[in-house]
Amino acid sequence: MLKIGTIGTGNIVSEFIEACREVSGVEVSCLYSRSLEKAKIFALKNNLSVRIVDNFEDMLDHIDIIYIASPNGLHYQQAKYFLQQQKHVLIEKPATFLAQELIELREVAIINNVFLMEAFKPLHLPAYQVLQENVNRIHPFLATFHCNQYSSRMKEVLLDDYNSVFDETLGKGSLYDMLIYPVELAVALFGPVKDVKAMSHKLKNGVDINNVVLLRHHNNILTNIVCSKAAVGISDSEILSYDATINFTNLTKLETIMIYNRLTNKTMMLPLAAEHQNKMYYELQHFVNIINTGNYPEMQRLLDYSIAAIRILEAVQVNEEQQGELLNEIK
Structure with missing residues (x-):
């Protein structure tokens, strides 16, 4: 035990x-x-x-x-x-x-x-395997990821009262607390990134609250990301290719996945296995399996994704500073 x-x-x-x-x-x-x-x-x-x-x-x-x-x-x-x-x-x-x-x-x-x-x-959910298999099958060239969730702390934030999530040393706002989701998913699905462009809205304390990021992967797939902790998003995420489009809801939980076929003009809901209601079950089970089997290669594989994603977040921060942020504050 x-x-x-x-x-x-x-x-x-x-x-x-x-x-x-x-x-x-x-x-x-x-x-x-x-x-x-x-x-x-x-x-x-x-x-x-x-x-x-x-x-x-x-x-x-x-x-x-x-x-x-x-x-x-x-x-x-x-x-x-x-x-x-x-x-x-x-x-x-x-x-x-x-x-x-x-x-x-x-x-x-x-x-x-x-x-x-x-x-x-997301990477440990059964639905992720379905998504990855279909991404590999359609050979995409463009993706748009939406990750927008109204923070439970926005009432305080609008009064310039920042908890740890929006603290510049403890949380770093949407840049690290939310943007990590679409960035790491993009790395896992499409591979390493060679170019990053980014702009943001910042709070008065200099911490990000909204982000727009464009990634160019080494295979030339483009990923466009819209990320906010100041709004409720209602748009799904999409992955585009010449003959097919994958649409999926709730980027952090991958609740539904659909695929549209241009040649037949039909949309199909992809079957997903019944999952545990508590989505954290899968990441914990995976970690326990890694420990029990002594699987260092799997540890390395997953950490490679994490390291690549954090490198991108670092590049986003530098890119925002170089390009100049949108200065209108959230009020």
Whole structure:
């Protein structure tokens, strides 16, 4: 039985705990929070009877895996600490702010004979395999990805009150918290990127809230991305080729996938296997399988996607600065 410790008390951790109850061979054994009182309330809310701690050292003898869902800017140091203590590490996206940091973490994992993975949900869903197979079949040249979700914190943001997601050192707003989804999916589906163009809207504190990004992949596929944490998106994502168009809904969950055939002028809904209601089940199950089989090549493959995506986010940030941002603030 692999024992899991968690860092964080947000909704994503509650979802992860439910996934742990569905995956065989694991159990949550320890919960960390800087506030013991807050952690106790969280444990009660999630029907957890586990060890509750407010420092990392008290976790070490009670866990095999650490799940890190702290603010983005804390991921690197926390992951490095646990890897050096020979604990397997599952980090929420984005794994780090810098690609070089994730490369270093990968090396630390290998040196300490443990495993590291970014908790990037879409790549582990059964629907992703259906999407990938059909992308390979139609030979696309252009894609448009929409990833727009109105932040639950927008009321505070509009009053210039920024929580960790919109903090310039802890979250970096839409650039890292949301844009990672379409960027990493594009890398996985279409391959490495050779050119990046980007513009953004920024909040008063300089953090991104809306992004428009254009990627040119090495195979010359173009991916156009629209990403916002200030609006509810209703447009689907599309992948275009000469004879077919793939349409899919909810980029983070891949809920439905359709394909239009130009030659027959017909649209078909692609059959998707029944999935677990909790989508985090799949990434946790995959990570457990990697650990149990000692599958370092699979760890490397997935981290290659994560590293490539973070490199692109770094390029987006530089490109925005070079091009000049749209200066009208969200109000």
